[in-house]
Amino acid sequence: MLTLEFPVNALILLAISAISVFIGFSLRRTQVINLRKKLLKAENEMINSHAEILEIQKEYINMEMKMRAVKDPVTGPVITNEAGYAEKTPDGVIRKKMLTKDFLPNRKEGYNPAYDNVLNKEVNINKAS
Secondary structure, three states: OOOOOOOOOHHHHHHHHHHHHHHHHHHHHHHHHHHHHHHHHHHHHHHHHHHHHHHHHHHHHHHHHHHHHOOOOOOOOOOEOOOOOEOOOOOHHHHHHHOOOOOOOOOOOOOOOHHHHHHHHHHHHHHHO
């Protein structure tokens, strides 16, 4: 049989393995650095998007507070005659005065509904018992 002899120096073998370990660690280090850059970029995008959302919510709350501060945001249309004068609309104060207790009829005045008598009879029956 033929034998092939390769002379292997232990120092050269040790140097080759050390260089390969160094190259492997440096490649992995560059990968880790690139991944960290991508992670920081994604985190910054998330922080910016959350900041925008919070800013929009703050503006929305400010608008709502302004709308709540306004008592009557809707104004009525001005109705004009053929002559160009604005018609006088009825005053709401008169309507409010008419709905007060002074103008409302008492129960004894006016029409008594039928169920009122039924309730009174039930009350009388309960009192008699």
